[in-house]
Structure formats: structure tokens, C-alpha cells
Amino acid sequence: MRPSDLSRFKQNGIPIIALTAWDSLSAHLVEAAGADVILIGDSLAMVALGHATTLPVTLEQMLQHTQAVARGLTAELAQQPLLVCDLPFLSYQCGEDLAVAAAGRLLKESSAAAVKLEGAEPEVVAVIDRLVRMGIPVMGHLGLTPQAVHRLGYRRQATDAVSQERLLKQAVDLEQNGCFALVLEHVPSDLAERVQQTLSIPVIGIGAGDGCDGQVRVTADLLGLTAQQPPFSPALVDGRGLFTTALREWVDQKRIPPTTEATQPAPDC
Numbered sequence: 001m002r003p004s005d006l007s008r009f010k011q012n013g014i015p016i017i018a019l020t021a022w023d024s025l026s027a028h029l030v031e032a033a034g035a036d037v038i039l040i041g042d043s044l045a046m047v048a049l050g051h052a053t054t055l056p057v058t059l060e061q062m063l064q065h066t067q068a069v070a071r072g073l074t075a076e077l078a079q080q081p082l083l084v085c086d087l088p089f090l091s092y093q094c095g096e097d098l099a100v101a102a103a104g105r106l107l108k109e110s111s112a113a114a115v116k117l118e119g120a121e122p123e124v125v126a127v128i129d130r131l132v133r134m135g136i137p138v139m140g141h142l143g144l145t146p147q148a149v150h151r152l153g154y155r156r157q158a159t160d161a162v163s164q165e166r167l168l169k170q171a172v173d174l175e176q177n178g179c180f181a182l183v184l185e186h187v188p189s190d191l192a193e194r195v196q197q198t199l200s201i202p203v204i205g206i207g208a209g210d211g212c213d214g215q216v217r218v219t220a221d222l223l224g225l226t227a228q229q230p231p232f233s234p235a236l237v238d239g240r241g242l243f244t245t246a247l248r249e250w251v252d253q254k255r256i257p258p259t260t261e262a263t264q265p266a267p268d269c
């Protein structure tokens with residue numbers, strides 16, 4: 001799957017399914033589930049590395065996790081889901097040259113074929129323009145942008161008319177500057193529908209209603225593995241409960257002292 005293939009999904013009205021992965025095991029699961037896109041999201045800072053926000057994860061760590069995800073895929077390269085890697089905080093905010101170097105490294109040293117970055121401030125749009133011109137496909141991300149948690153919080157975004165018009169304009173900017181797709185996170189569904197209808201690139205939603213061209217989820221949330229479940233992404237199974245119970249039962253069984261019979265030495269052969 002190539003980034004440009006996603007536009008066919010939109011043209012044909014086929015929903016795009018994107019799931020996150022952070023290691024070989026999770027990659028194997030989401031590939032087997034049939035995801036079109038695997039996002040190595042910087043949410044792995046929280047899901048896999050135990051941080052409270054996405055900010056601490058480094059480029060080096062994103063690269064290592066992307067390489068691990070690629071090793072977990074089993075289909076032939078042409079049949080594999082598209083791998084998109086998040087550019088971590090401060091890898092693209094400090095200027096276009098550094099952004100090209102960071103994104104280029106991810107594409108050069110892993111099989112990721114695109115990067116995702118957050119926001120549409122003029123500096124970010126300039127970075128996107130440069131990346132795209134350098135041959136690096138970019139997925140945009142608007143609405144709740146977790147790298148801006150200290151400014152925006154984890155609240156639903158664009159809830160008033162002014163911020164909705166701003167977001168719509170930013171979405172158009174991202175398309176005009178070459179993004180091949182846009183993630184919209186935690187925004188009102190009627191706004192997401194307007195964005196979906198305005199843009200010709202696919203709009204992939206999370207907590208943005210059913211009117212998008214596709215859906216993306218953090219796989220650990222769907223599997224009920226995360227400690228704090230986002231309100232817009234309910235778990236499909238109680239993974240924590242399920243696995244903890246299974247492991248506890250095994251631990252409890254193994255704690256039972258062996259019977260006298262079992263401890264007798266094996267007879268000589």
C-alpha cells in the first residue's frame with residue numbers, strides 16, 4: 001500500500017481502517033486484522049514506554065519501534081499495510097532542515113513510507129511543504145493534537161463557530177500543501193463531515209463521528225489494555241482484566257507445592 005492509494009478508498013467510498021502498532025507483536029495482530037494503515041503513533045510513549053504524555057518519546061525510539069513493527073509483518077511487501085510513523089515532539093518544530101533530516105531518517109532506516117505530524121501553524125505548513133517537495137509523504141493531524149496537551153488539554157476541540165472555521169481553513173491549507181490524508185481527533189462529528197466533504201484527500205477520524213473517510217484507533221485502547229481509556233474510544237474487550245486473570249490463575253497454580261509423588265526422583269533408565 002502506498003500513501004497515494006488511500007485516495008482511491010475515498011473515491012470509491014471504501015472506509016479506510018488505520019490502527020496503531022508499537023512492536024512486532026502488535027503489528028502482527030493489526031496486520032492479521034486487516035488494517036490498511038499501521039500508524040506507529042507517538043502514543044507509544046504512553047502505551048509502551050509508560051510516559052504520562054506523548055512528549056518525551058525521541059526520534060531514536062520512534063525509529064526503533066517502527067523497525068520492530070516492520071519485523072512483525074508477514075505479508076509480502078506490496079501487500080503490507082501502509083506504515084506511517086509519527087514525527088515526535090521537537091523533531092519538526094525547530095525548522096525545516098531538522099524536520100527533513102528526522103523524517104528522512106525514518107523513511108531511510110525503516111519501511112515507513114510516510115510521516116504524520118500535528119497542527120497547521122504557518123511554521124508547520126512550511127515544514128509540510130518542504131517535506132512533500134523532498135519526496136516525503138505527510139499525513140496531517142488536527143483537532144486534539146496531543147503534542148499540544150499543555151496548551152489544549154485532552155478536551156474535545158473546535159466546539160465553537162470561530163474555531164470550527166479556523167480548523168476548516170487549516171484542513172484546506174494542509175491539503176493545498178500536499179498532505180495525502182488528514183487525521184481529525186476529538187472534534188464534533190458535524191464539523192468532521194464538513195471537512196470530509198470539503199477535502200479531496202481522505203479524512204480519517206478518531207472521536208470525530210462516522211462521517212469521515214476512515215477511522216483510526218490506538219490498538220491498545222481497543223484491546224482494553226490502556227490504564228485510562230479515552231471517552232471517544234471504548235474498549236472492545238477488557239484486555240487488562242482478561243490477561244491479568246489468566247496470568248494470576250497460572251501463577252496461583254504454579255505456587256501450589258508439588259505433590260510428594262511428583263518430587264520423587266525419576267527411576268533410572
Ligand code: KIV
Pocket residue numbers: 020039040041042043044086183185206216217218
Ligand atoms: O499517536 C497516535 O496514536 C495518534 C492517533 C491517536 C491518531 O496520533
